[in-house]
Amino acid sequence: MSKRTISCDERDTLFARLRLIAGTREYLEYYHRHPERQEADDALRECGGLARLGTAGGWTIDQIKEMTARPTGRIITTLVRVLPPVRDTVSRRAAKRISRITDRLPIEPRIQALLDDSTRTIEDYAEADRRRTPAAHQVDIPPGRMSAVVKEASKFYGASLVGITRMENDLSYTHRSNGEPVSRSFAYSIVYAVEMPRELINRAPHRETLLATCNGYVDAARVGARLSGFIKSLGYKTSLNSMVKYDVPLVPLAERAGLGQRGRCHFIVTKEYGNRVRLGAVLTNLPLEADDPSDFGLHEFCRLCGKCATNCPGKAISLERTGQHEDGPAWTFDEIRCMRMWIEYATDCAICIASCPFTQGVSAEQIAAMKNRPGIMKDILREDRVRHGDRAFIQKEAPIVNWTASNRTSSLSNHLSNDQTD
Ligand code: SF4
Numbered sequence: 001m002s003k004r005t006i007s008c009d010e011r012d013t014l015f016a017r018l019r020l021i022a023g024t025r026e027y028l029e030y031y032h033r034h035p036e037r038q039e040a041d042d043a044l045r046e047c048g049g050l051a052r053l054g055t056a057g058g059w060t061i062d063q064i065k066e067m068t069a070r071p072t073g074r075i076i077t078t079l080v081r082v083l084p085p086v087r088d089t090v091s092r093r094a095a096k097r098i099s100r101i102t103d104r105l106p107i108e109p110r111i112q113a114l115l116d117d118s119t120r121t122i123e124d125y126a127e128a129d130r131r132r133t134p135a136a137h138q139v140d141i142p143p144g145r146m147s148a149v150v151k152e153a154s155k156f157y158g159a160s161l162v163g164i165t166r167m168e169n170d171l172s173y174t175h176r177s178n179g180e181p182v183s184r185s186f187a188y189s190i191v192y193a194v195e196m197p198r199e200l201i202n203r204a205p206h207r208e209t210l211l212a213t214c215n216g217y218v219d220a221a222r223v224g225a226r227l228s229g230f231i232k233s234l235g236y237k238t239s240l241n242s243m244v245k246y247d248v249p250l251v252p253l254a255e256r257a258g259l260g261q262r263g264r265c266h267f268i269v270t271k272e273y274g275n276r277v278r279l280g281a282v283l284t285n286l287p288l289e290a291d292d293p294s295d296f297g298l299h300e301f302c303r304l305c306g307k308c309a310t311n312c313p314g315k316a317i318s319l320e321r322t323g324q325h326e327d328g329p330a331w332t333f334d335e336i337r338c339m340r341m342w343i344e345y346a347t348d349c350a351i352c353i354a355s356c357p358f359t360q361g362v363s364a365e366q367i368a369a370m371k372n373r374p375g376i377m378k379d380i381l382r383e384d385r386v387r388h389g390d391r392a393f394i395q396k397e398a399p400i401v402n403w404t405a406s407n408r409t410s411s412l413s414n415h416l417s418n419d420q421t422d
Pocket residue numbers: 308311312313314315316317337338339341342348349350351352353
């Protein structure tokens with residue numbers, strides 16, 4: 001039985017790797033250390049990489065292939081390794097080339113207009129948090145009471161779920177994606193989830209899923225910045241983990257804080273929203289009480305279900321389990337195959353999210369009763385299949401992007417009121 005491995009260096013995550021620009025010092029250094037990853041990562045870069053997502057599909061794969069950097073030749077590569085001035089020139093030129101390309105981007109205006117402010121807004125929250133210093137006086141409230149207050153505050157700021165875990169070294173990155181070492185000086189992590197709208201996720205893999213996920217990142221950043229501000233007002237330092245900067249890998253952290261269990265899909269599956277959530281965390285030394293992980297029987301359920309794997313267009317999630325971890329069965333997840341689909345669709349796909357019965361809603365009574373009871377699990381699966389077939393899917397464009405509707409104002413307000421009553 002193996003221990004589940006947690007990636008401890010953010011530079012190893014696929015997102016961090018795909019941000020590397022061919023020919024730069026960072027690129028060469030990384031693949032010098034990890035030559036086994038270069039070929040597959042280069043292939044993703046060559047078919048558009050993160051640019052396809054960043055432009056919501058405004059660029060075709062062929063356009064990107066034409067315009068993006070060609071891999072540097074062997075002589076240049078060697079010179080870059082040994083001569084710092086050559087290295088700097090290559091880095092400068094590559095960065096310029098990328099910004100020229102970005103300037104020429106066409107965009108898919110409706111989606112892009114709705115997303116344009118997301119990154120900037122998340123950065124603004126992070127910057128406001130950086131500027132804020134803890135109050136001089138530290139409040140002294142018993143950890144049990146303080147934990148309840150912190151959870152209440154998180155929900156007040158917009159979190160759908162929240163839990164607390166003690167920080168262990170294996171739950172922290174050693175380095176961030178930009179190479180900065182991470183200081184491991186916090187004792188607790190408050191981990192929270194924000195819900196993504198089901199009606200947008202159920203349009204996966206259409207463009208609307210990008211609206212759901214980007215909005216989720218903004219919501220998570222807002223909740224974290226406000227929670228961090230609250231804890232600083234109590235006199236304690238914090239580290240905000242939102243899209244700008246991560247000190248910790250969020251999925252294992254959320255699992256230990258009891259938000260849900262990691263499913264066959266490789267992501268956290270919560271009882272309340274399935275994997276239809278985005279995560280965030282605030283690290284702190286404010287004395288708190290940690291929650292226990294929650295085992296509601298998901299691993300056994302995933303063994304019977306497998307809907308995420310059978311629906312996955314990239315065959316990224318294994319159909320058969322490949323072993324046993326100490327905390328449950330092991331299925332493999334192939335991040336390269338998954339990213340290939342993201343690039344092809346120019347969205348973050350999300351079919352596995354829409355496929356999960358817990359995403360669509362399972363009653364609290366059935367969830368409470370299902371552990372070690374395969375009969376109840378089969379009932380849940382049968383009901384899910386009657387309601388959603390192989391998977392939930394809404395073909396029709398969402399009102400929020402359907403600007404050609406004759407009455408645009410009422411279409412948008414309908415969308416908003418549907419949201420409120422959902
Ligand atoms: S996001 Fe799409 S390609 Fe990736 S694992 Fe889920 S279903 Fe498969």
